[in-house]
Amino acid sequence: MAIVDFQNCFILIMLCFVSFLCYSLLFKKPKESRAGFDPPPSPPSLPIIGHLHLLLSSLPHKSFRKLSSKYGPILSLRIFNVPVVVISSASLAHEIFTTHDLNISSHGHPAIDESLFFGSFSFLLAPYGDYWKFTKKLLVTKLLGPQSLDRLRSARSDELERFQANLLDKVIKNETVEIAKEAIKLTNNSICRMIMGSSCVEENGEAERVRELVNDSFSLFKKYFMAQLLRKPLQKFGISLFRKELMSHSSKFGELLERIIAQHEEKLDYRDGADMIDVFLAAYRDENAEYRITRHHIKSLFVDLILGGTDTSAQAMEWTMAEIVNNSNVFDRLRGEIDSVVGKSRLIQETDLPNLPYLQAVVKEGLRLHPPSPLLLRKFIQGCNVGGFYIPKNTTLLVTGYDVMRDHDSWEDPDEFKPERFLASSTREEEEIKEKTLKYLPFGSGRRSCPGVNLAYIFVGTAIGVMVQCFDWRINGDKVNMEESVAGLTLNMAHPLRCTPVARNLNLNFKSADVI
Numbered sequence: 175m176a177i178v179d180f181q182n183c184f185i186l187i188m189l190c191f192v193s194f195l196c197y198s199l200l201f202k203k204p205k206e207s208r209a210g211f212d213p214p215p216s217p218p219s220l221p222i223i224g225h226l227h228l229l230l231s232s233l234p235h236k237s238f239r240k241l242s243s244k245y246g247p248i249l250s251l252r253i254f255n256v257p258v259v260v261i262s263s264a265s266l267a268h269e270i271f272t273t274h275d276l277n278i279s280s281h282g283h284p285a286i287d288e289s290l291f292f293g294s295f296s297f298l299l300a301p302y303g304d305y306w307k308f309t310k311k312l313l314v315t316k317l318l319g320p321q322s323l324d325r326l327r328s329a330r331s332d333e334l335e336r337f338q339a340n341l342l343d344k345v346i347k348n349e350t351v352e353i354a355k356e357a358i359k360l361t362n363n364s365i366c367r368m369i370m371g372s373s374c375v376e377e378n379g380e381a382e383r384v385r386e387l388v389n390d391s392f393s394l395f396k397k398y399f400m401a402q403l404l405r406k407p408l409q410k411f412g413i414s415l416f417r418k419e420l421m422s423h424s425s426k427f428g429e430l431l432e433r434i435i436a437q438h439e440e441k442l443d444y445r446d447g448a449d450m451i452d453v454f455l456a457a458y459r460d461e462n463a464e465y466r467i468t469r470h471h472i473k474s475l476f477v478d479l480i481l482g483g484t485d486t487s488a489q490a491m492e493w494t495m496a497e498i499v500n501n502s503n504v505f506d507r508l509r510g511e512i513d514s515v516v517g518k519s520r521l522i523q524e525t526d527l528p529n530l531p532y533l534q535a536v537v538k539e540g541l542r543l544h545p546p547s548p549l550l551l552r553k554f555i556q557g558c559n560v561g562g563f564y565i566p567k568n569t570t571l572l573v574t575g576y577d578v579m580r581d582h583d584s585w586e587d588p589d590e591f592k593p594e595r596f597l598a599s600s601t602r603e604e605e606e607i608k609e610k611t612l613k614y615l616p617f618g619s620g621r622r623s624c625p626g627v628n629l630a631y632i633f634v635g636t637a638i639g640v641m642v643q644c645f646d647w648r649i650n651g652d653k654v655n656m657e658e659s660v661a662g663l664t665l666n667m668a669h670p671l672r673c674t675p676v677a678r679n680l681n682l683n684f685k686s687a688d689v690i
């Protein structure tokens with residue numbers, strides 16, 4: 175995928191090659207340095223493009239792994255004239271996210287200011303300032319914190335039943351299931367319902383249109399990584415990557431969201447905070463709010479939540495399920511735990527999760543070995559020292575979470591799927607697990623870490639729970655092929671997991687009867 179994206183913009187890059195050479199020679203700035211501290215080691219680079227060629231492999235996290243085994247856990251790279259530092263060890267990642275958290279509290283710059291995707295109203299790309307702080311508080315206290323999540327539990331529970339019913343339908347039709355496709359339906363439907371409320375889904379059918387737009391937008395999201403890295407050099411020539419596609423999707427989303435917001439306003443029930451748009455509207459209307467958000471902020475936040483939460487959670491479900499299918503001992507232990515806690519007469523629910531420690535450990539281990547976001551992208555606001563090296567201000571930071579969570583110095587048998595490592599039977603083990611969580615980065619770390627972590631654990635835990643509770647799974651061959659592919663910033667299975675469900679003999683009572 176990344177290679178194809180590059181080919182699309184390769185001619186463009188070559189066209190600016192000569193002009194860029196002139197630019198570099200004429201306007202090159204002297205390097206910022208600090209006496210006594212060297213820059214991190216750097217592999218040999220090519221003229222003009224620097225180390226760009228190293229990022230164009232289909233698996234950038236694997237290329238970084240190779241480089242760091244040769245040059246060490248902190249590397250200095252250059253993409254044209256954009257400096258990048260890559261961190262790949264658990265101890266340096268820990269230093270970065272504890273000592274320098276404030277200094278790296280930015281995810282980078284907007285791609286196109288006015289776009290709803292990665293524009294200047296985006297929460298994901300907002301600098302650490304008033305808007306980000308206000309919205310983060312709103313997300314934590316009113317939307318994605320444990321108590322706020324309870325309010326919208328019923329919508330998720332309906333979608334979980336629908337997920338189970340869809341799988342059962344495949345059994346009846348004797349069809350195989352592409353796990354990622356079913357998973358994405360589940361996460362997409364659930365997030366849409368949490369944001370827009372069930373009334374919108376049922377009465378206006380807008381949710382279906384949103385779902386279609388979201389699916390179309392994923393390919394765009396995956397180009398974001400390339401666009402982010404090349405944005406600055408190309409901007410000097412007035413070139414904005416993927417501008418047309420971004421703006422076209424942005425305006426389609428904009429129109430749709432305007433209608434949905436207007437419908438919510440007509441009902442005037444936003445004070446009750448019934449769904450996420452109600453909460454945003456209440457903040458929008460609040461004249462005494464610490465920050466006055468606009469309608470554009472609401473729409474942009476909607477896009478961030480959908481794109482941030484849908485694909486990531488679905489990828490986690492697919493990878494974790496693949497590990498479970500490959501490890502029959504894990505499957506049996508999980509099934510045993512669910513049967514003894516939940517029983518056979520009702521479907522697993524999210525309120526069961528705290529009583530299912532092994533299921534929680536399986537989900538954590540799936541995310542450790544296969545983090546949906548294997549690379550964390552930040553920016554150094556100020557120059558600083560890391561690991562004894564000097565990093566100049568405005569350097570882009572790439573933390574390879576993938577490597578950090580497979581670091582031999584921090585994890586025993588790091589390449590093996592061992593959920594037990596997250597189970598504690600003594601206080602000492604509890605302490606060890608706490609220590610490990612500092613090196614556990616599927617959701618990033620520090621103030622810019624993922625605010626959707628609670629929801630993500632609910633999504634993945636309940637989906638895996640349903641698949642193990644209700645079905646046996648058959649695959650072609652002995653083992654699932656675990657080969658990886660990377661699209662943009664997301665770690666995917668190169669061969670999507672396909673398996674055939676066989677229904678267990680259960681006697682489940684459902685909350686709602688007509689879920690298909």
Ligand code: HEM
Nearest residue numbers: 298482483486487490547617618619622623624626629630
């Ligand atoms: C398994 C599922 C998920 C994974 C692996 C994941 C991972 C991540 C990661 C790695 C980051 C960047 C963190 C950093 O830079 O340190 C992030 C940020 C973010 N995630 Fe998630 N995420 C998941 C689910 C969700 C969900 C369900 C939502 C909400 C519906 C969500 C919303 C966001 C938002 C809004 C940000 C931006 C935070 C900021 O800029 O301050 N994520 N996520």
